[in-house]
Amino acid sequence: MSIYTWKFDLTNYCFLFSISYSTIVFASFLGFTALVVMFAFIILITSKYCERCITTGNYELVHDVTFNIAFSMSWVTISTVGYGHLLPVSGERNLDCLSMEFIAFLESFVGVFYAGLCGAVFYSRLTKAWDKAEVSFSHVMCLRRDADADGCPVLEIRIVNNVSIIFVNSLLNKTSG
Numbered sequence: 001m002s003i004y005t006w007k008f009d010l011t012n013y014c015f016l017f018s019i020s021y022s023t024i025v026f027a028s029f030l031g032f033t034a035l036v037v038m039f040a041f042i043i044l045i046t047s048k049y050c051e052r053c054i055t056t057g058n059y060e061l062v063h064d065v066t067f068n069i070a071f072s073m074s075w076v077t078i079s080t081v082g083y084g085h086l087l088p089v090s091g092e093r094n095l096d097c098l099s100m101e102f103i104a105f106l107e108s109f110v111g112v113f114y115a116g117l118c119g120a121v122f123y124s125r126l127t128k129a130w131d132k133a134e135v136s137f138s139h140v141m142c143l144r145r146d147a148d149a150d151g152c153p154v155l156e157i158r159i160v161n162n163v164s165i166i167f168v169n170s171l172l173n174k175t176s177g
Contacts, residue, residue, distance in 0.1 A: 035114060040067065044070040057087075142157075
């Protein structure tokens, strides 16, 4: 008897640290667009079987759902903006439209999950760069009047990159010895 175990492999995730930020933004945009188009087709197909399940903001039924309407409803739903110009008919009013309501629920959940995933990727990239920087802040702040800024008060702090200090100190030790 075998027991199925699911293992998440992070080795494929590490490539995200070697590609540029612009590539990550472009890939995120392509992924978002692909999800919107996929759900637009699902909405379009479902609307053919469940007629009169999409309404406008004035609760007027949309009789002929085109790809443009499905695409508009899809990107508003997946981004969770919710302008209210297109929405599924409530399942309480028409039980046939319960599937359209479920698709909207599923799409908004996927949108929130995808936004969180993209945010996590950006955050991990930024913290990885921050860890490499080894930045230290001074313990003392100075408030002084700046002559260039018409005597306005200026708050001054010192920021030091520890990696460059270590490099400079090692150079000084080599030249002095």
